[in-house]
Amino acid sequence: MPTSEKSIIRRIRQLSGKRGVASVPLGIGDDTAILRVPFGHEVLVTTDFSLEGVHFRREWHPPESVGHRCLTRGLSDIAAMGGQPLAAFLSLALPVKLPPRWVDGFLRGLLGLAHQHGITLAGGDTAQSPGSNSNTKILADIVVVGYAPRGKAVRRSGAKAGDSIYVTGKLGASAFALESLFAQPKKRLNPEKYPAHFYPQPRLAVGKYLRERGIATSMIDLSDGLSTDLHHLCEESRVGAEVAAEMIPRAHGATLEQALHGGEDYELLFTASANRKVPRSIAGVGVTRIGEIASGPARVSLLEGLRRRELPPGGWEHFKSPQRSS
């Protein structure tokens, strides 16, 4: 193991603070971590890449934002099951010449969000990133482990014809920021003005509320964009869906296209029985009804005034970079 890797592990150990909390009796420093899940609960596991040039760009995203967004991807998946996160695992491959302060910033962003949600960074792996020096990329893979009461995690597959469709928050904010970045690639955006893009908040409290009260019949997080994620939900539930364009809550400045197809909003999309009362706001986050589940094939229709058109998934490639489009 090169010395640089050892120093990263040492840094992670220092920054991630105390070891041996009750739910994580063994963290970094052994062959595996040991986690304790409360009696009567099931284990939830999710894993997500954050790759330079695919999910972020070093010239656009400060390291704190990259670390924060990396963990948000995992926490948001736990939120979409109505789960409680417990621990994270980080695999990190770095170019040899990456300045140590980049790693520090990345870990600060990641561990700040971990601390906010009371979870431990309990392990991971480090390596030198492959490739020739001029073209070596930062590669991160985040694993989040959580739990939910046995049989109670909210799946994608529970939507029934007639259910109402809801989203949390406002959509398109992340795509709006990205479009500004693509329009002026050399200009840096002020992250404070675009928090939804640089520091998205996983909707853990909302997800838990919906699961505890048995409100959501199905749920998914909006990581790929409404059109794509609603398709995923329809496929798993074997139903169709109809959404009304004017009911979709748009972020300030975002176009309808950005709200429909822009990814990385990390809001929740869920369904509830038509006769179920759903609060307009949960844990300080707005909740908006946008449509209805239909029977039949996994197809999504968009109603705009009197017009009705099919809404195919993936209409928008939310991080179209030279790497991705090649």
Added chain:
Amino acid sequence: MPTSEKSIIRRIRQLSGKRGVASVPLGIGDDTAILRVPFGHEVLVTTDFSLEGVHFRREWHPPESVGHRCLTRGLSDIAAMGGQPLAAFLSLALPVKLPPRWVDGFLRGLLGLAHQHGITLAGGDTAQSPGSNSNTKILADIVVVGYAPRGKAVRRSGAKAGDSIYVTGKLGASAFALESLFAQPKKRLNPEKYPAHFYPQPRLAVGKYLRERGIATSMIDLSDGLSTDLHHLCEESRVGAEVAAEMIPRAHGATLEQALHGGEDYELLFTASANRKVPRSIAGVGVTRIGEIASGPARVSLLEGLRRRELPPGGWEHFKSPQRSS
């Protein structure tokens, strides 16, 4: 998500077979997987990179071997805790132009080993590998989740002065094969002649036996090499160690240096009280006493005949490639 990623996920779903076994009620296809751990057990989690040019080379390792070794890395960590593996999660970033048959071979190797140990591939992530086309690498990150009875997982930290030190199997076989590859980089080795390098077997049955009978006071797997991993164990246990060169079981053809410093043997290194009887063979794998734990600083001494010298960790960079040495 590019179509190629969808087709990979489809392929994984097909190849990984039936969903919804009792211990994995929800696998690929939702925001998270759901795992069930038996009552009274703790969850074990480990994550390991397998990066092209760092951990394998496409021109040396057939895809089946890369997939097999990728999962062995994780299973071997579970073995070192004396744990039972339950499920694996695979994050896979691939170059655009990678032939589909490479992915098929990789998955065959990985899933073959998973099947052998009765575990499910329950999720993961896919992405396009970053970098320009001529220099895009295959990146895999494997997560293995397992379990052990509460408080019974064997840690690195339990070795006491006076304990005997043991290893399973024979050491240096993987390094011996690697040296042959470096000596003639253009020549392909026949994987059947070098199974310890191309298809290493995680010592799950041995690890479980040692944990169930309370034999091992501490344990680690030999992934980085005896000198390095014994140092890790000493550091976590706050003890020193003495090993005798002539007692170390060497693989056919392997030099002492390869046995001492060569990584990726995936044998187990463990300690047991001096008065504890340890079988010479467990689950068909030889077990050999190689030395003794000493009190004092985390230092390893090697006895060769009458000579005694310090054995520093990492004396051998076990996969010295152009990427790694740069």
